[in-house]
Amino acid sequence: MPAATLVSGPTAREHLRRSVGALVAFLGLLFTVPTLADNAIITIERVKGSVVAVGTFERTRVPAFQFRATGFAIGDGSLIATNAHALPATLDSERRESLVVLIPASEREPQLRDARELAVDPGTDLAVLKINGAPLPALKLAGxxxxxxxxxxxxxxxxxxxxxxxxxxxxxxxxxxxxxxxxxxxxxxxxxxxxxxxxxxxxxxxxxxxxxxxxxxxxxxxxxxxxxxxxxxxxxxxxxxxxxxxxxxxxxxxxxxxxxxxxxxxxxxx
CATH class of the missing domain: 2.40.10.10 (Trypsin-like serine proteases)
Structure with missing residues (x-):
């Protein structure tokens, strides 16, 4: 009768090592996911302080502020990035219509700031505005x-x-x-x-x-x-x-x- 062939398998130590490794990986994932979510929450809160509404303001109009696009602060905080197509072709000077940005506020009245066109590139449909007053928190641009x-x-x-x-x-x-x-x-x-x-x-x-x-x-x-x-x-x-x-x-x-x-x-x- 032929002798039985012995097949070597993982030792108890190898089983333990693999189990510990899997547990460590699981715990790492468990604690990493909330961290990523927490980072996003913090990032959103920070970014919202830089986001503004771009529009025009005319005191006798209802509503006085007319929304045209979103914008956000860059550079030294006095520059606002937005789309060129959103800017008005003309402003009604007789009615003292002006280009403005509206800074939202959750606990107080929104703030209006006068703005002017600083640079416009129709080729990429981008525009940079310059606003008056204190600078806003600026966002960093990536390559x-x-x-x-x-x-x-x-x-x-x-x-x-x-x-x-x-x-x-x-x-x-x-x-x-x-x-x-x-x-x-x-x-x-x-x-x-x-x-x-x-x-x-x-x-x-x-x-x-x-x-x-x-x-x-x-x-x-x-x-x-x-x-x-x-x-x-x-x-x-x-x-x-x-x-x-x-x-x-x-x-x-x-x-x-x-x-x-x-x-x-x-x-x-x-």
Whole structure:
């Protein structure tokens, strides 16, 4: 009768080592998840102090403040970033209409600050405003090299303007893709004027987000939940009108202009 073949297996010590390792990994995950959530809570609270509503003010109008877009403080705190398309083409000087930013406040009346255009770049639909008064807490701008597909992001703004009151809301999403703002269609006959113009002036990467934004979110900062660094600025008109020009029904995809273009505009203004 042939002798039985002995198959060596894990020793009791190896079993214990693996069990301890699994327990340590589980406990690490258990304590890490709340930490990440806590960091996001702290980051949101800090960022909201930098987010403002951009609009116009006319004392005899009802309502006197007319919301146009979200904005946020950058640089030395006296600069406000927003979308160029949201700025009024003209102001009614006879009625003393003025460009302003509204600083929300949860425990007191919102504060209005006069603003003026400091720099505008139609090519990226970005604008930088200069406000009067004490500086606001400024957000730091990140470079495109620190932006990755699959990265979790937050964005804070006023999704539907002042319909429900001027209270900034924060949404969570992910960078689904970093994609060119304009690409040639398969059939040249389908080229629209704005796409041709964009291709001629130079296409550039934009952030495609796995999140839903609303018209009032234009100008909202897209930022890292951990650091609060701004990765991009929500754009609900300019990018969508170029990138989705071939679609009969625009998608619900949200796009953002990378923050490096905003930094370039600030540098140019100075």
């Amino acid at each position: 495109l090299e620190s932006t990755r597909e699959g990265q979790s992001v937050l964005f804070t703004g006023f999704p539907i303007g002042g319909v429900l009151g001027m209270f900034a809301a924060t949404h969570r999403g992910m960078i689904a893709a970093i994609t060119p703002i304009a690409i040639p269609p398969p059939v040249a006959a389908n080229l629209e004027t704005r796409v041709v113009r964009r291709l001629m002036t130079g296409s550039f990467p934009v952030l495609q987000l796995d999140a839903t934004a609303y018209p009032g979110n234009s100008g909202s900062p897209v930022y890292d939940p951990e650091t609060g660094e701004v990765l991009g600025i929500i754009n609900m008109v300019f990018v969508k009108g170029t990138k989705e020009s071939a679609l009969t029904q625009p998608s619900g995809i949200t796009y953002a202009i990378p923050a490096k273009h905003l930094q370039a505009l600030v540098n140019k203004a100075h």
